[in-house]
Amino acid sequence: MFGVRQGDSDIFVSSQNTEAAYTPSTMWPESYAVAEMKFFRRIASQAQPDSIHLRCLQLCARSLLDTDFSTRTLKTVVMHLLSTIPLTDWGRRDLLERLEDILQYLQSCLEEGRLNHFFIGNENVPEEIILPQALRTAEPLNLFRHLEQDSDACANAWLEFLMLQRRLRTLVLQGR
Helix, strand or coil, X not given: CCEEECXXXXXXXXXXXXXXXXXXXXXXXXXXXXHHHHHHHHHHHHCCCCCCHHHXXXXXXXXXXXXXXXXXXHHHHHHHHHHHCCHHHCCHXXXXXXXXXXXXXXXXXXXXXXXXXXXXXXXXXXXXXXXXXXXXXXXXXXXXXXXXXXXXXXXXXXXXXXXXXXXXXXXXXXXX
16 A cells, blocks of 8 residues: 655545555545544543543444444544534443434434535644645535435435444443
8 A cells, every 4th residue: 555645734645445445546545544543642632531432433333244334434423523522521421322422413414414524624623633725625525425316325324324223222231
């Protein structure tokens, strides 16, 4: 894999897309991995020692098995919530409430047919994450745009959301 930094930003173009099994050699998708790492590092430095934001991501990822939802989708949801819910409300005692927030946020995104990319056009991105000005001021990129255009994909997303919801609640009840 080979990456090229876009200017002095935390965004790279990469010779390989980490989300795809095969990327044609003429495609160089953008990678936000460095920006994501800096975001989570910032959260870790400001969060309380018993913060459960990573535990929430782990439980969500475990619940995704055999669904079309990607870990990127749930990571995006969690990143949006980490930017809006005070970090003091991400303690161990808040686990069930935060998992419910994740499900409610994802449900509202499905209802609206809209999940905004975390970095593109998001005014809440911390200043220490260096983005090209064009990305900071761009219109938010809708990661669920395909659901607006394909009713079968939308119906499938709802079925998978219900499966994800059931699995996540089962994991929590089993104490995993």
